[in-house]
Amino acid sequence: VPIIVIDSYFYFKSRKALIDRTFDQLTTLRIEKTNRLKDFFDQRFYFLENVASLQSTENLFHTLQKGTTLRHANFDPFEKDISLIIGKSHPYRRIILISGNNTLWNLDMDHQFNLEPFKGDSLETKAFWLAYQQSLKYNKPVIYDVKNKFSSKYNSMSMAYTVIKNKQKLGTIILEISLQAINKIMFENNPYNGLGKTGETYLVGADYYMRSSSRFRQNSIFNIKVNTLGVQQAFRNITGTKQIRDYRNIRVLSSYSKVDIPQLNWVILAEIDTAEAMIPIHLIRNDIIFMSIILSILLLGLVEIFSSEITAPV
Numbered sequence: 001v002p003i004i005v006i007d008s009y010f011y012f013k014s015r016k017a018l019i020d021r022t023f024d025q026l027t028t029l030r031i032e033k034t035n036r037l038k039d040f041f042d043q044r045f046y047f048l049e050n051v052a053s054l055q056s057t058e059n060l061f062h063t064l065q066k067g068t069t070l071r072h073a074n075f076d077p078f079e080k081d082i083s084l085i086i087g088k089s090h091p092y093r094r095i096i097l098i099s100g101n102n103t104l105w106n107l108d109m110d111h112q113f114n115l116e117p118f119k120g121d122s123l124e125t126k127a128f129w130l131a132y133q134q135s136l137k138y139n140k141p142v143i144y145d146v147k148n149k150f151s152s153k154y155n156s157m158s159m160a161y162t163v164i165k166n167k168q169k170l171g172t173i174i175l176e177i178s179l180q181a182i183n184k185i186m187f188e189n190n191p192y193n194g195l196g197k198t199g200e201t202y203l204v205g206a207d208y209y210m211r212s213s214s215r216f217r218q219n220s221i222f223n224i225k226v227n228t229l230g231v232q233q234a235f236r237n238i239t240g241t242k243q244i245r246d247y248r249n250i251r252v253l254s255s256y257s258k259v260d261i262p263q264l265n266w267v268i269l270a271e272i273d274t275a276e277a278m279i280p281i282h283l284i285r286n287d288i289i290f291m292s293i294i295l296s297i298l299l300l301g302l303v304e305i306f307s308s309e310i311t312a313p314v
Contacts, residue, residue, distance in 0.1 A: 003296060007288045015281045019253065022277045023241040026199075026255035030270040033201050034259060036185045037268075040091075041143070041261050044175065047085060048141040048161045051095075051173055056081045061163065061171040064099035075115045082107075091181030093156055096128050096174040104128065127158060132172050135160035143263045145205055179211065179221055186212035198252075198273035204231050206265040216248060230256035234267035246271055253277050 051057055056077035063075075086092070095107040096118060104118035104125070118125070131144035141161040156179060162172045186201050195201075203211035204226045214220035226247040233240060239257035246252045252271040259266040 003292050003299075007292050011281075011285055011288055014284050015278075018281050019243075019277070022253050022272065023255060026253060026270040026272065027241060029195070029201060030255045030257060030268055033186060033270070034257070034268055037182070037259060038261060040182065040185060041264070044091075044159055044177065045141045048159055048173060048175060050085055051082065052141075052161050052163045054078070054081050057163065057173070058165060058170060060097070061099060064097065064103070064105060064171065065101055079115070091177050093176040093178050096158075096176065098128070098132050098172040098174065100169060100171055128174055131158040131160040131174050132162075135162045135172055135174075136169075139164070143261070145211075145264060145266070183212050183221070187215070196272060196276050198276045199271065201268065201270045202226075203259070204234075204267050204269070206235075211266060214247075228254075230254040230269050230271075231267055234258050234269070235265075243274060251275070 060075055060078045082095075097105040097107065097115075099105065105115055106118040106120075107115050118128075120128075127144070131142070134144050135142050141159055144158040144160060156176050159175045159177060160172055163170045182203070186203060188195060188201070198215075200215040201212075202214060205211045208225050208227050208231065209222050210220045210224045210226060212221065214224055217224055224247060228246055229244045230242060230246075233242070234256040235258070237258055241253070241255045244252060244254050246254070251274040253274055254269055254271045256267060256269045259268050
């Protein structure tokens with residue numbers, strides 16, 4: 001009985017310590033990913049404000065408002081300025097310019113910088129106009145998170161800034177950002193990165209669809225709906241840790257919180273399967289059981305010897 005009591009005490013203390021340590025690791029990882037996301041969007045805000053403040057941007061908007069035929073000389077200064085600011089590596093798919101007469105111009109960022117009238121489908125256009133409308137409400141850059149899967153096949157989101165000079169709206173700059181750039185921050189599948197074989201961090205939008213890739217399911221962005229207890233708690237501005245069932249209906253240890261980025265209604269979760277997290281404690285449990293059996297046999301042997309010595313004379 002004392003062996004069982006002592007072993008049970010140490011087992012549950014070890015189990016609690018392991019779970020607490022795992023939650024601490026998940027929380028640390030969640031905070032680190034959140035900080036990297038904040039830095040990412042801060043850089044995008046900074047870039048958008050820089051572009052909006054360029055004299056070449058103002059000149060280009062004046063040219064676009066006139067509705068004249070656009071020649072390369074009209075946007076060459078703008079192109080050079082953008083090239084200097086943007087560098088060689090960037091997360092932008094393209095820049096959309098909406099001139100004062102409400103025409104859309106596309107600056108392709110994947111290839112050579114060519115400014116031409118926008119030729120996209122209705123879903124893309126709808127997303128850009130919604131970003132434009134949101135930008136008119138603020139005198140600063142805004143993020144437009146894709147809702148209702150407007151641009152699911154394009155895998156992007158938009159940031160917009162309406163340029164106003166002397167109380168006159170010159171035009172709006174919209175950055176189309178590839179979600180793959182965000183995915184590079186979030187997605188990891190290296191078993192040696194501290195998340196083991198089943199750990200992952202991911203983002204969920206206000207529509208409860210994933211905004212970063214699942215480690216276990218392909219094409220999860222905008223396709224996998226996550227309405228777990230952790231997501232629900234995070235959207236209630238509750239930051240915490242809990243053992244829950246994830247979007248695969250598998251029990252996990254989860255650390256969750258709201259992503260504290262203005263205008264971006266996302267939550268972030270860091271999780272690992274409970275079964276994998278409990279492997280060390282299961283090994284400890286097996287060792288405790290094995291040692292208890294050996295110790296019990298030795299104690300019973302000693303008791304038998306001592307009892308025989310005591311009872312023999314009787």
